[in-house]
Amino acid sequence: MTEEEHDGRRIAFVDADNTLWDTDGVFAVAQLNLLESIERAVGHSTARSDRLSFVRGVDQALAEQHHLGLRYPPRLLAIGIAFALRGDEAGTAAKRAWAERSTSSGIDPSLVEQIEREFVQYIRRMPDLLPGVRNGLQRLFDGGVLILVLTEGARNRVIQTADQHGLNQFFDRVIEAPKSERLFQRVQKLARVRLPAFMIGDQLQRDIAPAKAAGLVTIYIPSRFRPQWEPDEAAVGPDYRVEQFDQGADIILATNQQAGSSLGRP
Ligand SMILES: [Mg+2]
Incomplete structure (x- = not known):
């Protein structure tokens, strides 16, 4: 023009x-699916009734700490959720996901990769x-x-x-x-x-x-x-x-x- x-x-x-x-709805589905995968891997579920806000607590803590903001790599969310399921509060879980990667999260790195791939598939949905x-x-x-x-x-x-x-x-x-x-x-x-x-x-x-x-x-x-x-x-x-x-x-x-x-x- x-x-x-x-x-x-x-x-x-x-x-x-x-x-x-x-877009929020697409992310919600992806995040809840990621939570289920990590729960299966860890062997127990969150006691929180608002499952989405449990994930988003860790998600936002990661976004605040990461230079890419909300575009941080999804594998960090997978690892952070594992730490959170083991009792860390969201901020600590995010810090540990960033600092320790998957080494002490108890989740196999190849599983983390698979969960990340799945997450990316989900957020590509229309x-x-x-x-x-x-x-x-x-x-x-x-x-x-x-x-x-x-x-x-x-x-x-x-x-x-x-x-x-x-x-x-x-x-x-x-x-x-x-x-x-x-x-x-x-x-x-x-x-x-x-x-x-x-x-x-x-x-x-x-x-x-x-x-x-x-x-x-x-x-x-x-x-x-x-x-x-x-x-x-x-x-x-x-x-x-x-x-x-x-x-x-x-x-x-x-x-x-x-x-x-x-x-x-x-
Ligand atoms: Mg907007």
């Missing part, structure tokens, strides 16, 4: 994972679309809003998932970049962009805070994925909070109409 065609158009940045589709996404995207697109998908994950993966769900037609582009205040500022300075621009996302720290700092109107759609490092919602102060994507689309389209009518457009 050329610069001219952007003339006077509203921009909506949209986060992908857990905003458009249920996530379901979240409620209101297809309808919301369709209406934004029909309303002439430029939709830019912004991801800190892999761009190809986003395009592939969008393609499977038949969504790529709605997207002006898919951008793989850190969601920084500077990035949002730069885009608003492009010629013929109709301000304010919008940002829709499920993470306060990653999606909402930098967009808000750059002066975008922010729409927060909380997802089930709430890492323990998420800041307080009131402190970040998203402009809007909605339950699902199409309600966010309504807000953007309403602003579009107001701006249009003030310029005497239909």
